[in-house]
Amino acid sequence: MPYDIVVLIKQIPDLELIKVNQSTEEPITDGVPFKFENLSKNSVEAAVRIKEKNGGKITAVLFGNEKGTQVMKEAYAMGVDEGILITGYSENNPVLTAKVLAQKIKQLHYDLVILGNQSADSMSGMVAGLVATELNLPLLSNAVSIEVTDKIVKVSTATEKDVIKLEATMPAVISVTQETNEPRFPPVLQIIKAGKKSISTEQSTVKIENTSKIISKKAPKSERKRLIFEDVDKGAQEVAKVLKEAMK
Amino acid sequence: MKFLIFSDIEDSAKQVMSFLKGKGDFVLYTTEKGESLTKYGAQKIVLLTGKPDVKGISSLLSDEFSSGGYDLVMIASTVLGRDIASLFSGQKSIEVIPEIFDIKFNSGTVTTKRYGLGGKAVIEEESKSKLFTFLSGLSDDVPGDGSSPIETKNIPEGVVKILAIEQKKAKEVNLEKANIIVAVGRGLGKIEGIQQIEPLVKAVRGELAGSRPVCLDYHWLSEDRQVGYSGRTVKPKAYVALGISGQIQHIAGMRGSKVVVAVNKDKNAPIFQEADYGIVGDLYQIVPKIVSYL
Numbered sequence A: 001m002p003y004d005i006v007v008l009i010k011q012i013p014d015l016e017l018i019k020v021n022q023s024t025e026e027p028i029t030d031g032v033p034f035k036f037e038n039l040s041k042n043s044v045e046a047a048v049r050i051k052e053k054n055g056g057k058i059t060a061v062l063f064g065n066e067k068g069t070q071v072m073k074e075a076y077a078m079g080v081d082e083g084i085l086i087t088g089y090s091e092n093n094p095v096l097t098a099k100v101l102a103q104k105i106k107q108l109h110y111d112l113v114i115l116g117n118q119s120a121d122s123m124s125g126m127v128a129g130l131v132a133t134e135l136n137l138p139l140l141s142n143a144v145s146i147e148v149t150d151k152i153v154k155v156s157t158a159t160e161k162d163v164i165k166l167e168a169t170m171p172a173v174i175s176v177t178q179e180t181n182e183p184r185f186p187p188v189l190q191i192i193k194a195g196k197k198s199i200s201t202e203q204s205t206v207k208i209e210n211t212s213k214i215i216s217k218k219a220p221k222s223e224r225k226r227l228i229f230e231d232v233d234k235g236a237q238e239v240a241k242v243l244k245e246a247m248k
Numbered sequence B: 001m002k003f004l005i006f007s008d009i010e011d012s013a014k015q016v017m018s019f020l021k022g023k024g025d026f027v028l029y030t031t032e033k034g035e036s037l038t039k040y041g042a043q044k045i046v047l048l049t050g051k052p053d054v055k056g057i058s059s060l061l062s063d064e065f066s067s068g069g070y071d072l073v074m075i076a077s078t079v080l081g082r083d084i085a086s087l088f089s090g091q092k093s094i095e096v097i098p099e100i101f102d103i104k105f106n107s108g109t110v111t112t113k114r115y116g117l118g119g120k121a122v123i124e125e126e127s128k129s130k131l132f133t134f135l136s137g138l139s140d141d142v143p144g145d146g147s148s149p150i151e152t153k154n155i156p157e158g159v160v161k162i163l164a165i166e167q168k169k170a171k172e173v174n175l176e177k178a179n180i181i182v183a184v185g186r187g188l189g190k191i192e193g194i195q196q197i198e199p200l201v202k203a204v205r206g207e208l209a210g211s212r213p214v215c216l217d218y219h220w221l222s223e224d225r226q227v228g229y230s231g232r233t234v235k236p237k238a239y240v241a242l243g244i245s246g247q248i249q250h251i252a253g254m255r256g257s258k259v260v261v262a263v264n265k266d267k268n269a270p271i272f273q274e275a276d277y278g279i280v281g282d283l284y285q286i287v288p289k290i291v292s293y294l
């Protein structure tokens, strides 16, 4: 049977391109381009694989800013059918993010909601559970594999100690890990086609009380010596000396 | 101040109890049987039995929180812990500060530290939050000589069916205790490569570790050897990174190392920014050379 799937995706600054302001010690995010968050790609891939086998429709919801259209186009190229961009994201706040997403999801038809377990930038790991609570749905998280038959979804979750097999009746919320799958690189033709597809955009109206105040946001201190040897022999000698010292 | 702690991992439970010692009373809720957990000064240990349903555990904790006179909740950032914390936050409509690696208690507020931007920033914030998930490595493990009473409680079943639980391989290693760590990344290329790294590990009496893909994706090493944000946090005297590119999530787990050595064939690899000593080249040539000079 076909499944309607909502995938929750995220745009993040390209972390590798972030430089540090030497006087304030703060990371500079202004002007850093956004990219498709890693786990969001795994989520889209998981949804597309289900659709390829069973049919159905994939709707992606992205809570971010205007620049999110680029990410949405990539999601289209991977196989997403419809994209909804909600603007108004200011900073990492999982409770707010979950409320914004859940409010939108409630207006859609779906059998499954799929998202990443921990995003590559804020890494909070909170959104899946919060969305499941808002929607009052079963949570199957940290999936390393997903299996669907009729209205039943089975998931294998890898914890630090066990592999747990879970089962729930749809609709359900599933979070995936980066080991779930290898996201596809869509062919150029698909990317060009995706560029023409429309994206519905709206502004978030959800407000919540937030008691936390940021005191500082600095780059972690790194006072490494950075002695880099291209002469392998000299380097090996120096490193051996250092290791002998550490063994004492 | 009274803390409710949850951890399904022994190490994290010990670390947080060591950290909280002297800062207030605490009760540990855990799915781990370990007798050794009783030596850390908890008022009591509540052993949760039955299937580890995250909704069931979060409902149970949420009831205990309401009736037990607790002020703050500290949940270990593990696969189950993060789910439990997020469900708890949702159920109670309270804000959560996730993934903290430091916390100070002021009057009425707390000051916490966590990583942002995938580890490129340390966010220090003040809040009235009562719920936190904490990273492994919060504190050293300092056992005392108390002996906390153990109580058991059954986890209520939820709507998600738990069909099977398969234990993964038992933990092989305690990386936190290693003096020298030799870590390999995807640059190793193949599982057989491990054999060529072992002489170095032996020569420095070190422990072998790896990046996430090496441990979780390819299983070249067991999962308890994964260093990084979602793995172990280590602070050895020397950390040797072989064929590891140095993505921030990896760095987050080894930043506290005293000396960092990196070997990578790409001279622009970010790991060299986080290294004291770096050698540019093929790890398969360089490792035997280092061994020969030891």
Ligand SMILES: Cc1cc2nc3c(=O)[nH]c(=O)nc-3n(C[C@H](O)[C@H](O)[C@H](O)COP(=O)(O)OP(=O)(O)OC[C@H]3O[C@@H](n4cnc5c(N)ncnc54)[C@H](O)[C@@H]3O)c2cc1C
Pocket (backbone or CB within 6 Å): A038, A039, A118, A119, A120, A123, A178, B184, B185, B186, B187, B188, B210, B211, B212, B213, B214, B226, B227, B228, B229, B230, B231, B232, B242, B243, B244, B245, B246, B247, B248, B249, B250, B253, B263, B264, B265, B266, B269, B281, B282, B283, B284
């Ligand atoms: C939420 C989240 C949590 C994460 N947690 C972790 C974590 O805990 N730990 C972790 O490690 N990662 C983690 N990651 C993944 C991380 O982003 C990187 O994908 C990972 O660290 C890359 O591993 P690597 O350096 O081994 O591989 P790569 O990035 O592929 O690097 C391989 C390196 O090897 C070099 N190389 C290749 N061949 C040779 C050779 N013959 N000799 C010398 N050098 C060679 C290459 O130049 C390259 O620099 C996490 C990601 C996310 C999103």
